[in-house]
Amino acid sequence: MSSQKTRRSLEDVLNDYVASEHLPNHEALKKWILLYPEYRKELTEFTVNWGRMEHLSHEASPVEVSEDTLVLRAMSIVEDQLYAFKLKEKASATVIVSLLEEGKNFGLDVSKFAAQCRVSVPIMVKLSRRIFDLVSIPNELVQSLATAINTTSQSIIDYLRQPALADGMRFSSKSKPALANQENFFDAVRNDQAMDNETREYWLLLEPKSTPH
Amino acid sequence: MDWRSLSTRVGISDSNVPEFLQEESLVYFIREALRQKQDQAFRNIFKALHTRCVKYVHSHMSSFPPHRIDDAFQNVITYVVSKIMDLEDDIGDFYQVRFWFALKRAMLSEYDKQIKEIEIEENCIRIDEQPEGEDGDEPSFEIADTSLSQEDLSLIKSGLSVLTEPYKTVFLLRYYEGWPIRSNDPTEITISSHFNKTPRTVQNWLDTAKGELVKWREGKSK
Numbered sequence: 080m081s082s083q084k085t086r087r088s089l090e091d092v093l094n095d096y097v098a099s100e101h102l103p104n105h106e107a108l109k110k111w112i113l114l115y116p117e118y119r120k121e122l123t124e125f126t127v128n129w130g131r132m133e134h135l136s137h138e139a140s141p142v143e144v145s146e147d148t149l150v151l152r153a154m155s156i157v158e159d160q161l162y163a164f165k166l167k168e169k170a171s172a173t174v175i176v177s178l179l180e181e182g183k184n185f186g187l188d189v190s191k192f193a194a195q196c197r198v199s200v201p202i203m204v205k206l207s208r209r210i211f212d213l214v215s216i217p218n219e220l221v222q223s224l225a226t227a228i229n230t231t232s233q234s235i236i237d238y239l240r241q242p243a244l245a246d247g248m249r250f251s252s253k254s255k256p257a258l259a260n261q262e263n264f265f266d267a268v269r270n271d272q273a274m275d276n277e278t279r280e281y282w283l284l285l286e287p288k289s290t291p292h
Numbered sequence: 293m294d295w296r297s298l299s300t301r302v303g304i305s306d307s308n309v310p311e312f313l314q315e316e317s318l319v320y321f322i323r324e325a326l327r328q329k330q331d332q333a334f335r336n337i338f339k340a341l342h343t344r345c346v347k348y349v350h351s352h353m354s355s356f357p358p359h360r361i362d363d364a365f366q367n368v369i370t371y372v373v374s375k376i377m378d379l380e381d382d383i384g385d386f387y388q389v390r391f392w393f394a395l396k397r398a399m400l401s402e403y404d405k406q407i408k409e410i411e412i413e414e415n416c417i418r419i420d421e422q423p424e425g426e427d428g429d430e431p432s433f434e435i436a437d438t439s440l441s442q443e444d445l446s447l448i449k450s451g452l453s454v455l456t457e458p459y460k461t462v463f464l465l466r467y468y469e470g471w472p473i474r475s476n477d478p479t480e481i482t483i484s485s486h487f488n489k490t491p492r493t494v495q496n497w498l499d500t501a502k503g504e505l506v507k508w509r510e511g512k513s514k
Contacts, residue, residue: 105470130469132403135355149346153369157338
């Protein structure tokens with residue numbers, strides 16, 4: 080346990096060292112040994128290898144490999160890891176049949192569930208029916224939903240990604256329920272009469288203005 | 293998020309173009325695409341990120357023998373990809389904030405690992421077989437070495453590959469990183485203390501290295 084602690088600390092020191100010094104040199108090494116004399120040996124070895132990596136490599140390649148080949152190799156690693164990621168995800172996935180039903184299992188009726196996730200009851204019902212375009216739903220809401228029913232954000236995303244449900248309208252409404260096209264979450268917030276202004280402002284502040292840089 | 297237009301935008305490699313996305317942004321979008329199961333966008337953005345960094349990684353490992361270059365490259369990329377794809381790990385977030393620094397740390401760890409493996413393979417590099425300096429009076433102070441200018445160092449850099457160890461590393465430490473051969477301060481790290489050899493031996497190694505590099509230059513100019 081204590082050796083693990085030492086290793087972590089050394090890792091932090093080396094991180095700071097690399098972050099602070101553009102290239103390895105003797106003056107910098109002296110400075111860092113003064114700061115961390117307990118890591119004198121490690122800092123010295125690290126500096127020697129860092130120098131080798133920076134100075135000996137670039138001009139010395141015995142085998143020329145094209146950028147395309149390297150990208151292909153790297154993408155093959157990505158494919159392998161993506162496959163492993165999906166297998167792991169599949170193994171650990173919690174399948175949610177209905178968001179509202181799942182809420183009930185945790186003692187949350189639709190009002191309590193909605194309140195806990197800072198949305199109105201109509202929006203909560205729309206979420207359960209998967210009326211919203213997934214990409215418009217903020218991560219904060221996905222996380223709140225996951226926390227409320229003690230599951231992962233990924234399980235919520237998997238649920239919300241499925242096609243919209245036509246049935247399941249179980250609250251009183253004067254208008255006849257109809258299967259809508261996928262709706263933008265923020266438009267629904269803007270038009271939601273049941274939501275108070277403070278909550279509306281909270282959600283609208285999360286609305287993306289444009290594609291981020 | 294419009295993944296299709298984003299996939300086009302990540303292909304912009306000119307950083308002067310306003311739509312150019314920094315590597316940290318690419319990592320953010322890779323993780324977001326993974327979360328949202330946008331597999332094609334995930335692949336496109338990862339490809340764009342790799343296009344920007346594979347040469348950098350490969351060239352920094354190129355002083356190793358060919359099979360080790362491949363191993364080191366593979367290990368660095370595998371590590372970086374796994375960290376970026378780990379949506380629960382803080383290290384993944386780190387790549388989203390300081391990509392090049394995080395990549396360099398991964399490369400340095402791998403470089404260090406490879407060096408240690410080589411040392412084990414070669415039984416700690418048989419330094420004892422290298423010529424030692426003769427016993428005798430040591431110079432009482434370090435004589436400044438002005439025989440190699442910055443221009444010289446720049447010209448002979450590509451010749452360093454002709455040197456074997458320990459000449460290569462000793463030459464590098466002395467002339468590219470400014471390490472002293474010896475010091476009157478016993479606590480100061482010097483080439484002599486690092487290799488646990490007399491300053492005279494180190495000086496012999498440097499002379500041998502210089503001789504090899506002179507030969508290399510002469511051969512090149514013919």
